[in-house]
Amino acid sequence: MALIDLISAEVVKVPLISKTKPEIIKELIDTLKAAGRIDETEPAYDAVLTREAKGSTGLENGIAVPHAKTDAVRSLTIAIGISPNGIDFDAIDSKPSQLFFLLLAPPDQSGPHIEALAEIARITQSRAFFNSLISAASVKQVVELFQEE
16 A cells, blocks of 8 residues: 555645644544544553654654554554654654654554555655655645656
């Protein structure tokens, strides 16, 4: 399954209003709940925080990919959020994170989870694409950018 198949307006949040790492994670999980992609937020939230405790998923160049395996989902699920000013997500380059991909996968499905992480790594290599996403003024623009990618 391609990453674009998981992205729809309901799972994109522009701009994120949260200012801390736990709040960003909660806001993205709440987005999934509102979209009907998960039934309960607490198990998903706890799973992501447990994964974050093992090591930050804040990558380099303004990108963070908080993720976890949880029984809260039946298949790979994603939420995307943009914080134009960035927040401290304990990134490996110590810079603020602006683009967030929250991934949730069932414990028994490693393949799609790994493929999605690889696809995120590939598409975010383009600084032009990243800058277009960060500059997007609407959810619709974000979804269109992914459709064009």
